[in-house]
Amino acid sequence: xxxxxxxxxxxxxxxxxxxxxxxxxxxxxxxxxxxxxxxxxxxxxxxxxxxxxxxxxxxxxxxxxxxxxxxxxxxxxxxxxxxxxxxxxxxxxxxxxxxxxxxxxxxxxxxxxxxxxxxxxxxxxxxxxxxxxxxxxxxxxxxxxxxxxxxxxxxxxxxxxxxxxxxxxxxxxxxxxxxxxxxxxxxxxxxxxxxxxxxxxxxxxxxxxxxxxxxxxxxxxxxxxxxxxxxxxxxxxxxxxxxxxxxxxxx
Amino acid sequence: xxxxxxxxxxxxxxxxxxxxxxxxxxxxxxxxxxxxxxxxxxxxxxxxxxxxxxxxxxxxxxxxxxxxxxxxxxxxxxxxxxxxxxxxxxxxxxxxxxxxxxxxxxxxxxxxxxxxxxxxxxxxxxxxxxxxxxxxxxxxxxxxxxxxxxxxxxxxxxxxxxxxxxxxxxxxxxxxxxxxxxxxxxxxxxxxxxxxxxxxxxxxxxxxxxxxxxxxxxxxxxxxxxxxxxxxxxxxxxxxxxxxxxxxxxxxxxxxxxxxxxxxxxxxxxxxxxxxxxxxxxxxxxxxxxxxxxxxxxxxxxxxxxxxxx
Numbered sequence: 001x002x003x004x005x006x007x008x009x010x011x012x013x014x015x016x017x018x019x020x021x022x023x024x025x026x027x028x029x030x031x032x033x034x035x036x037x038x039x040x041x042x043x044x045x046x047x048x049x050x051x052x053x054x055x056x057x058x059x060x061x062x063x064x065x066x067x068x069x070x071x072x073x074x075x076x077x078x079x080x081x082x083x084x085x086x087x088x089x090x091x092x093x094x095x096x097x098x099x100x101x102x103x104x105x106x107x108x109x110x111x112x113x114x115x116x117x118x119x120x121x122x123x124x125x126x127x128x129x130x131x132x133x134x135x136x137x138x139x140x141x142x143x144x145x146x147x148x149x150x151x152x153x154x155x156x157x158x159x160x161x162x163x164x165x166x167x168x169x170x171x172x173x174x175x176x177x178x179x180x181x182x183x184x185x186x187x188x189x190x191x192x193x194x195x196x197x198x199x200x201x202x203x204x205x206x207x208x209x210x211x212x213x214x215x216x217x218x219x220x221x222x223x224x225x226x227x228x229x230x231x232x233x234x235x236x237x238x239x240x241x242x243x244x245x246x247x248x249x250x251x
Numbered sequence: 252x253x254x255x256x257x258x259x260x261x262x263x264x265x266x267x268x269x270x271x272x273x274x275x276x277x278x279x280x281x282x283x284x285x286x287x288x289x290x291x292x293x294x295x296x297x298x299x300x301x302x303x304x305x306x307x308x309x310x311x312x313x314x315x316x317x318x319x320x321x322x323x324x325x326x327x328x329x330x331x332x333x334x335x336x337x338x339x340x341x342x343x344x345x346x347x348x349x350x351x352x353x354x355x356x357x358x359x360x361x362x363x364x365x366x367x368x369x370x371x372x373x374x375x376x377x378x379x380x381x382x383x384x385x386x387x388x389x390x391x392x393x394x395x396x397x398x399x400x401x402x403x404x405x406x407x408x409x410x411x412x413x414x415x416x417x418x419x420x421x422x423x424x425x426x427x428x429x430x431x432x433x434x435x436x437x438x439x440x441x442x443x444x445x446x447x448x449x450x451x452x453x454x455x456x457x458x459x460x461x462x463x464x465x466x467x468x469x470x471x472x473x474x475x476x477x478x479x480x481x482x483x484x485x486x487x488x489x490x491x492x493x494x495x496x497x498x499x500x501x502x503x504x505x506x507x508x509x510x511x512x513x514x515x516x517x518x519x520x521x522x523x524x525x526x527x528x529x530x531x532x533x534x535x536x537x538x539x540x541x542x543x544x545x546x547x548x549x550x551x552x553x554x555x556x557x558x559x560x561x
Contacts, residue, residue: 007355015343087339091400094303095356096329250307 004097008105009112012078016113027070027117028124031062035125038187050189052218056131060141060217061186061210063125067118067145068152068209072177075110075156076169082106084164093249103157103245107238110153111146118145137220143227144213147234151205152177154237161245184210205233254317256281256408256438257302262311264297264462271297273462274311279455284430284439286453288446288547290555294462295442296336299412302440303333315408329357332401332409332437336416338393340385346396347372347381350403357404364403371399375429391422398429409433411441415448427451446547456547460555474545481522482543487513488536495535502531516543 016023039055039062046054082088092102126132133141155177163169184206193201201207212226257279264272271294279285289295300306302313304324313320315327341349347368354364372378375395385393394414401409411430415423423445430452433439443449449456450470457467466473487495492513499517500508504524509516519525529540 003358004356007352010355011341011344011348011352014348018343086342087335087337088341090305090335090337091333091339091341091353092356093305094328094331094333094335095353096325096358097356098325 002101002104004092004095004101005105005108007097008092008102009108012105012109013112016116024117024120027066028121031066031121032124035059035062039129055129056218057189057214058187059125059129059131060214063118063122064145064148064210064213065181065186066121067114067149068181069114069177070117071110071114071149071153072156072159072173074113075106075153076160076163076173077156078109079106079157079160080163080166080169083160089249099246099249100242103161103242107150107153107157107241110156111149114149114153115145118149133217134220137217140220140222141213141217143222144209144216144230147227147231148209148213151209151230151234151237154234154241157241158237158244161241161248180204180206181210185214186210205230208233254314255279256283257285257313257315257440259298259302259313260311262298262301262313263309264294264301264306265309270462272301272308275459275462275464277457277464277467279438279440281438282435283454284434284441284452286449286456287440287442287459288444288449288456288551289442289459293460293555295459296412297462298459299333299410299440299442303331303410304328329404330407332404332406334394334397334401334409334411334414336412338397340393340396340400342384342386345382345384346377346388349385349396350400353400354403359404367403367405371402375399376425389422391418391425394418394422394426395429398426402433406437408438408440411439411443413443414441415443415445423448446551450547458551458554465554466550470547473547473550476550481525482516482518482545483525483528484514484516484539484541484543485528485532485537486539487515488538489513495532498531499528502527504528 035055035058039058043054048054049057079089083090089102093099159169159172163172183201184204185201190198190201190207190211202211208223208226208229212223212230215221215223255278257277259275259277262272262275262277263270273294275294275298287295287298297306301308302315302320304320304327307321316330318327320327341352344352350368350371351364354368359367369378372381375398377392377396377399380388380392385396388396398411398414414430415426418426427448430439430441439452441449441453453470455467455469456473458465458473466476468476485495485499490513492510492515496508496510496515499505499515504520504527505517506520507518517528519528
């Protein structure tokens with residue numbers, strides 16, 4: 001059933017392997033710059049946040065942000081490029097595989113990019129900082145990172161499916177994806193929000209992802225409901241991505 | 252009698268109020284090379300997209316090798332090869348990797364497709380460039396690679412949607428040679444804007460316009476269908492061509508007459524009228540009388556009109 005998905009995913013991984021060094025350099029540079037500028041540079045001005053040094057406070061968010069951004073970007077641009085520029089999606093569609101197999105492959109590709117790039121940033125941050133997280137915390141953190149990457153990969157697939165113009169994709173990222181990430185408590189505690197806003201912000205799956213990821217990685221405080229919320233959101237996004245792609249292809 | 256390779260019955264596709272395909276009936280024989288001609292927007296690509304299961308029809312039926320396109324999409328896709336208008340090669344994969352991916356999508360075993368790809372690359376003259384990326388290929392080489400990709404799984408029906416558009420004459424002829432070499436081993440369904448291409452390659456040709464089939468037959472049958480009129484060009488040796496033009500123009504069997512300097516092209520009602528013309532020109536210094544063969548382009552223009560389509 002997933003023979004086609006496997007073939008396309010293997011193709012995508014071959015391309016990733018060929019460009020892994022340049023991909024990692026590019027993907028690590030941005031969060032690392034933020035980490036050095038805010039985490040190290042501003043640390044002495046900010047002090048402790050929620051009982052943790054500021055550089056430690058933002059580290060889980062930067063790793064998560066790298067992973068989900070990579071998942072989103074890979075999915076959205078890959079799907080758009082293969083659909084609108086290279087027409088490879090069409091060449092897949094005249095083979096005996098289903099449309100669902102194509103979209104599942106692309107979701108897994110985005111997800112894989114997210115996990116690999118998130119782990120790369122994590123390794124770099126762990127290498128250059130004195131902070132060490134217990135292995136148990138790291139494993140529990142994966143309960144957020146994996147569905148989070150899947151969620152953003154599916155979101156990327158939906159954007160790459162419904163948007164035909166590259167500039168629209170860029171606008172959506174600027175006005176929707178990045179604000180959702182940045183306003184989810186990546187750089188500041190949710191307690192900074194006015195009380196009337198907090199409940200709304202907490203309802204967002206991105207908040208559950210970033211807040212839950214930080215709590216479990218820094219303090220070992222596993223927020224099971226938050227993890228469940230992210231996982232359920234990923235499942236809903238997966239179903240939506242498959243349905244929307246199938247609908248678009250049938251037009 | 253064996254089922255035709257491709258059959259459509261009242262096939263219709265509408266986009267809102269626009270009818271791209273209008274009750275289209277067609278049968279394509281096994282092992283033949285079938286050409287579909289039509290001006291831009293005639294519905295050719297819509298028909299190919301429906302037959303290759305990329306698009307669903309609004310109504311009517313179609314089958315490939317006896318399988319209904321709505322009910323047996325996966326089976327049909329396993330037995331067809333498609334060369335689309337767009338050059339859909341993967342520019343991040345080498346020529347060989349492009350073919351290997353296609354083979355894996357068709358569920359072929361590695362030992363089977365490895366040999367098949369070797370053969371195809373050799374056949375298409377790309378064996379020496381198999382590790383190169385398609386971006387470094389000429390247009391003709393890219394097109395040959397697309398055709399090779401469509402042949403990896405040994406399809407029974409090959410769809411070629413304007414396969415030589417944008418190619419130089421040499422590359423175009425090379426593609427024709429490959430297509431010709433496939434004749435008989437599979438059914439080939441070809442759309443093209445190049446009438447010479449259809450004339451050179453196809454056993455049968457259909458002409459469609461506004462979503463409808465307007466003529467079908469062999470090249471000769473289509474030419475014969477273009478009224479009984481016959482055109483002759485007469486070249487005169489002297490300077491009195493105007494006088495002879497007036498003489499010929501007055502003859503009832505001459506339907507049309509065009510003069511360019513000392514050459515006069517006359518359209519006769521039928522070829523039997525030629526003897527009357529020869530009699531009338533007795534003693535006139537005629538340098539040459541030649542029959543102007545009707546071309547497929549004449550047939551095409553007469554059926555679809557001269558107006559440029561958007």
